[in-house]
Amino acid sequence: MIENIKVFPLVVANHAAYLTGQKESELYCDGEKLAKALLYCQNYYNYDAVIVFSDVYVEMEAMGGILSFPEDSPPIIKNYPKLIKIANPYTDGRIKEILKAATFLKKYLKNIPIFVSLKGPFSLACLLVEAEKFFIMLIEKEKKAKELINIAFENQLRYLKAILEINCIPFIGDPFASGSLISYNLFENYALPPLKELIKEAKFCGLHICGDTKNLLPLIIETKAKIISLETDIQFAKRYFPEDIYLMGSVPTDLLVNGDIFQVKEECEKEILAGGRNFILSTACDVPKYAKKENVKTLVDVGHIYKRL
């Protein structure tokens, strides 16, 4: 089924809310509404795989964080967890809503792979305390930082197993392990080991790392993720990639908001040409809430024309 994915823009809750005319908060808190909105988006654009993602705080909330939900913007952190606990994915916070959404989509989209997004342990650890504190901890308190990452890993291992149980594919997002934020050494020391463990457990999964990852590519490949989604220039990244890894990316999300269909078409063709075999045309990161529909549609159409070649 994976071989059939040629175009897979990362359409998630906020753009789905915009496209279906709903308030974002409704989708963040209700798995069935999220699933229906994502289903609508897939039907509308006709891309080849769906990712279930609401917001970055799902796991940290389930582990004891407190959020508020403005009607039509992403959740806001009110309190970081005072006592961090390993979440039960079936009962704690909104993880169960994500699993509900994935189960619903699995039922209605039988021939389309359903991915479920979960954080890499490094990024989850960063979200459990204030990011600034976490980054300082990496340099000043290595032992404490590793303990926190281990807790995040244990949590994600449970979540990952729950995703596999419903026959969906884990898609790990590690936004704070970005090459724009941390060095090669910090990635190798802190982010890579738990990623490798999680991916080994999943056997087959996707991985998305935000930002400029040029200097991290050899380490990212070491994770052995089958699908790797990047913001980095595809032509550059392709040189490092073995043939059996599906490279995914990386139409700039800004272009979907501010560009026109001709610019999007040109960019997509450039990406496809650079990506070569086993390339999945996608967005560099999540499709922005207010991405122009015709731009997303163009991305998908260009991806499908390439499919027929």
Added chain:
Amino acid sequence: MKKDIYERLANAVFNLNLSLTEKVSQEIVNNNLDCRKAIFEGLVLGIKKVSNYFTKGKYFIPEVLVAAECFYKGFEILKTNLKNPLPNKGKIILAVVYGDIHDIGKNIVKLMAEMDGFQVIDLGRDCPKEKILETALKEKPVIIGLSALMTTTMLEMEKVIKLLKENNVKAKVVIGGAPTSQLFAQKIGADGYAPDAVSGIRLFNQLIK
């Protein structure tokens, strides 16, 4: 000895050594040495070296944050014995726009702007546009720097700029943050776009000329 001690201070900051930064700063105060010189030839030089490494991709955000911690700790100690005031290039307002709580980038810009001689008014994160306007009217800054990390919240920047223009605020508006771009800056009527903190400071200096 004097020259050596300022160099030691710069190296302590550059090597991200907080306890050594504190120790050397205290030594400077205890020996009644020139604290202004210690700030510029020690702390600022250290931060400049950090910023240089950051531009070259040898240091990243964690290293810059620890260097900032070293700087502020050293500055806190040295300022107790400071005789002459630091230069002032004018006031800058910095804010992470409403709905967005990601302020690491803004904090780095704040540190570098302060080092460069600007007086920074930090409005923090998740800042409503009305608060930015109110502060701008009261403080009359030369620059207003807006930051956002999310594609959803960056749209708030346009609302801020519109409100500032409607109220005839003369300050130049510079935007930054991961999802923003030059194209976006032009579209929403910002005076400039900075892809990172170092270019942000360069742009501030160009805009006040």
